[in-house]
Amino acid sequence: MAQLIDLNADMGESFGDWTMGNDEALLNVVTSANIACGFHAGDPDVMAKTMARAHENGVGIGAHPGFPDLQGFGRRRMSITPNTLANMVRYQLGAARAMAAAQGLKVRHFKLHGALSNMASEDKDIARTCYEAALSVDPDIILVVLAATPMQEVAQELRARWAAEVFADRAYNDDATLVDRSIDGAVIHDPELASSRILAMLEEGAIISESGKRIPTPIDTICTHGDTENALEIARQLRKKLKSAGFTLAPMEGTGKAG
Template sequence: MTGRDAPPGIDLNSDLGESFGRWQLGDDDAMLTLVSSANVACGFHAGDPGVMRRTCELAAERGVAVGAHVAYRDLAGFGRRFIDIAPQELTDDVLYQLGALDACARAAGTRVRYIKPHGALYNAIVHHDQQAAAVVEAVLRYNPQLPALGLPSSAWLRHADKAGLPIAHEAFADRAYTPEGTLVPRTEPGAVLHDPAEIAERCLAIALGAGVSAIDGSQVPLRADSLCVHGDSPGAVEIARAVAERLRGAAVPIRTFVA
């Protein structure tokens, strides 16, 4: 399920279902008219049972693939703080989140079709072998055919591939890259991009295999099956619409990466 094996076109995903109780974040309704895959929060960094169920219902209505956006147990920090958690505990936490979201998805007439870690967990398992292996173990115990979505060359995808899980490579529409191909930390200037036209051109270049310019101006080769537009970014809907229109205008189909 890598970029070179996939049919022409690219997936467009977004992090959704991140409201909690009376606190509303993002415009999921609008985003679900633009993306082909939805990374739905599973209640550990954001989301609650009602939000999870409603997001899955909207995704099912629009033919959007539902993915489990698993995270550290960190509601207060929105899952953006590293937690030095024991591998078995992390496996159990991920397994719990997969089961919870899949119950909501099945009640909505769909199912969890892939897994993508969130925030600090996503960044940690680019290099953290023990935690990467712990997340893979959870997937294997839940569904060994469930695709893993993540950063190319990450420990997460290496462990997933070695374990026989289908893997898919992700690139970020609105995040800056280091020369090594990792994401610039959000705490650094220029880490998040905001110009819809610039982001749309970057996405087209990635979809066509041209890679992306790093924050120092060097060129980073990227092989992507899926492009992520963050649902909680300012102007997220405008950015996602600009990306979708630019891709379609260049005859690049938008389609989910999962069967």
Template sequence: MQIDLNSDLGEGFGPYKLGDDEALLKIVTSANIACGYHAGDAVIMDKSVRAALANKADIGAHVGFPDRLGFGRHPIHMELAELEKHVIYQLGALEGIARAAGHKMTHMNFHGALGNMAFVDRPLAEMLVDAVASFNHDLILLCLANTEFSKAAEKKGFKTANVFLADRAYDDDGILVKRGLPGAVIEDPEAVKQRVKQFLDDGAILSINGKRLTTPIHTILVHGDTPGSVTLANTIRSLIQDEGHALTPLSQMDL
């Protein structure tokens, strides 16, 4: 089985640093880079892109609401036509930085509240997919399987990669449990490790209520801002290799 190891990176701002991006980029095979809306700025984006290039890691745009104060986790209700332009703006920002650095953007995913809303809101999901298509139909879209967003992406003919957020709980429908609810964020590194091992062993993850979810997974995500993320990413990388699976960047996967 081909497995990509992925992380959300570039989430500092100005002199403020969040996570150890340099260390993580020596471990992961692809990175989602903040595009300046929920976090990040031009200088941080450039450093992240160049570090990814040096470590032969794929890069993708991590697109969210214009919400630095809330780290992209505050739902913002705006006209879809307006939101579409904010999506294209962020894609263009990372594409420009990547091109200047000699790297190539291969994928994208939606961050925080915007991503969560797109999982369940069909008109929003369809608009977001259309916005990406108008920019670059060759981008791989990271999805949760069997959501409105994944259905819209597949209908539009995109390559999609199903993501497993190792440190987040899922409900019985395969949707992320809302942050702030008990158990939504899994903080125990051993518990995260066991969740990943179970998936690698039998192809399933357990919902917060113990339901077995068996959707295909292509990439395992470690949040760069999670305490101990470097150690956790190393552990997951070792698990993937020890179980005999092939660590594979998204752009090289058979999707």
């Protein structure tokens, strides 16, 4: 039987008349969509439209909450108290669930954005605050975790459904965290390089860091950022290479059991 794999992309990040990425085309390629919830990007109209298009294409719908930082696109680190952070997560997930429910749809997964995700991948307390908040809204939601980081440990400890994610367009440190975007080579723009890296990781069952270190991990879903240059080309190349390698692309299902 063919091995299942999910291909996800961050999207719904336009705002009013300002457009970010090519969601329309990406939704013909990916199997899951991480839709911005209005704090780092997006607005109610964009959220509703993106969800509707995702549903039309059989693409799984996910909430993609981040820091309240439109100007910095959620990529600037913030110091926020745990209680406030938990409420920010609930607020954004609640908005996504409301917009989906109004169309008879369901938010299947939850994935942190940008600086918030990076901080949660380094700090179990931050990951736990965010994940407990999300599970307090929906105990069955799939938590998308940066594979082999504290995010995965927390999801497992909470006995939640989770999916291990690797990035096609980002370089890795030796601890499975992402190389800082300010460093040369942190973001990968070449579709051939991005897809060959992912196929190598899938074959070895491990994240391959910039130094060549292998970090064993399950891989359930592969991300390409919707705002990355050549995002559409990367996604198309990935889909083509994955299918040629015998993978079946389908929305993530998650591992584990809600506690």
